[in-house]
Amino acid sequence: MLYVEILGNLPEMARDEVRAMLELAGGEIVSRDYLLLGVNAGEEALPFLDRLGLSHEYGKLVIEADSVEELLEKARGVEWPIGGTFKVDTETMANCRHNVLDLPRKLGAVIHSKGFRVNLSRPDTLVRVYCGERLHAGVRLRFFDPKDFERRKAHHRPFFRPISLHPRISRALVNLTKARRELLDPMMGAGGILIEAGLLGLRVYGVDIRPEMVEGAGMNLRHYGITNYELRQGDATGLAGLFHKRFEAVATDPPYGTSATLAGRKRDELYRDVLGSIHDVLEPGGRLAIAFPADFDGEEEAERVGFKPVGRYYQRVHKSLERYFYVFER
Ligand SMILES: C[S@@+](CC[C@H](N)C(=O)[O-])C[C@H]1O[C@@H](n2cnc3c(N)ncnc32)[C@H](O)[C@@H]1O
Structure with a gap:
């Protein structure tokens, strides 16, 4: 599973842009939580997602949960696709229903306990947690730099x-x-x-x-x-x-x-x-x-x-x- 974070100013157009690229790549949007799309597609979709204009980033979706506790519990059990050092970064969307203030520290500790090293200033891998109706955690693959x-x-x-x-x-x-x-x-x-x-x-x-x-x-x-x-x-x-x-x-x-x-x-x-x-x-x-x-x-x-x-x-x-x-x- 992948995630795509679309931009908020033309969200329906942004979603349909993702959908159009997935139609070319052979994938589909399977869920949506405000600006976060859950995408069912393989590696072959990545060059198509690289074309996007109205998105902020995309990555590998690792965990979805309905509470912070559930997220942390699942985080202990999964294999994190992390290369080198990491940092946890939260994105509090406008519809966020959970208290995520302390989440970077707690999730960071869980991932650290699995043998990965934290680097807050220059991490090799950015672990992203999106808070909306649900919680979604993944690993960033591509950031579309506004510059x-x-x-x-x-x-x-x-x-x-x-x-x-x-x-x-x-x-x-x-x-x-x-x-x-x-x-x-x-x-x-x-x-x-x-x-x-x-x-x-x-x-x-x-x-x-x-x-x-x-x-x-x-x-x-x-x-x-x-x-x-x-x-x-x-x-x-x-x-x-x-x-x-x-x-x-x-x-x-x-x-x-x-x-x-x-x-x-x-x-x-x-x-x-x-x-x-x-x-x-x-x-x-x-x-x-x-x-x-x-x-x-x-x-x-x-x-x-x-x-x-x-x-x-x-x-x-x-x-x-x-x-x-x-x-x-x-
Ligand atoms: C809004 S501009 C396009 C801007 C363009 N999308 C860009 O990003 O630079 C519209 C253009 O249509 C051209 N235009 C107007 N009437 C036209 C016609 N009948 N056939 C072809 N071009 C025409 C104008 O000269 C103008 O350059």
């Missing part, structure tokens, strides 16, 4: 436009499409989504109506070492004529309505035409992940052109921008 994502935020790129999604969200959109080989962003802007897809080793295709975006996105991709790409200047409402191929997956963040980014089109009309155009070039069974402002009914319009809705996630960005991220299947 890695922060480093790719828009203002760190050579070609800067302040219209980019946060890299964690871009990464999640890519993953929600379940892309394995390639991904198209037909309104790529500065290329934020394509950067995340490219870093996963996917071949990336991009379109933007503005030539300076095509040049800038290329610059940004190369800056992050991504060379497996094809970018075109063109209109996202006419994709079938641009590449003469179908795509495994599409993810995009269309403009929200300032006249400059809409390139002279009416917003809702542009959204409808883009949905139809994406449907034309997506492989059967292929997925689209797309963001729309909350006052546009993306689901109704997508169904009209033949998409099947798979997921919808609300986000309030600020006072004047609320949006939904949608996932559709062709």
Whole structure:
């Protein structure tokens, strides 16, 4: 068993991102306690979990218990998958129902008595205890350092436009499409989504109506070492004529309505035409992940052109921008 701790700001989207990766890897989510997911999957799932954007960490799940006493009792009986020294670290989630104040010391003593050495400043293995409805103890395998994502935020790129999604969200959109080989962003802007897809080793295709975006996105991709790409200047409402191929997956963040980014089109009309155009070039069974402002009914319009809705996630960005991220299947 594995655990994945998802981030708290878009929890349903984060859970579905994990689920999408497990569908590729052949595993499943078997339990959930607030932000902690219990996952049934083998070692072969780890490279897929390594792709995650909206998670904090994952690891091996060792014990689950309904009280501190039960946890300590079980801790005496199990084999701890600890290499070298260790430290116990507790995560008190918002729904924590147990008194875990003294738990690191008590659990540390139990594990120590089994022959492992404690190192509080630089442990080789971090034992994690999550307190929610239940108690869950495991060993961390991978921590997703926020700095890695922060480093790719828009203002760190050579070609800067302040219209980019946060890299964690871009990464999640890519993953929600379940892309394995390639991904198209037909309104790529500065290329934020394509950067995340490219870093996963996917071949990336991009379109933007503005030539300076095509040049800038290329610059940004190369800056992050991504060379497996094809970018075109063109209109996202006419994709079938641009590449003469179908795509495994599409993810995009269309403009929200300032006249400059809409390139002279009416917003809702542009959204409808883009949905139809994406449907034309997506492989059967292929997925689209797309963001729309909350006052546009993306689901109704997508169904009209033949998409099947798979997921919808609300986000309030600020006072004047609320949006939904949608996932559709062709
Ligand atoms: C919100 S931005 C995309 C930001 C991008 N996801 C990123 O992270 O950098 C939307 C982009 O759509 C482009 N655009 C607008 N109308 C378009 C159309 N009809 N076809 C293609 N691109 C278009 C705009 O030029 C703009 O760069």
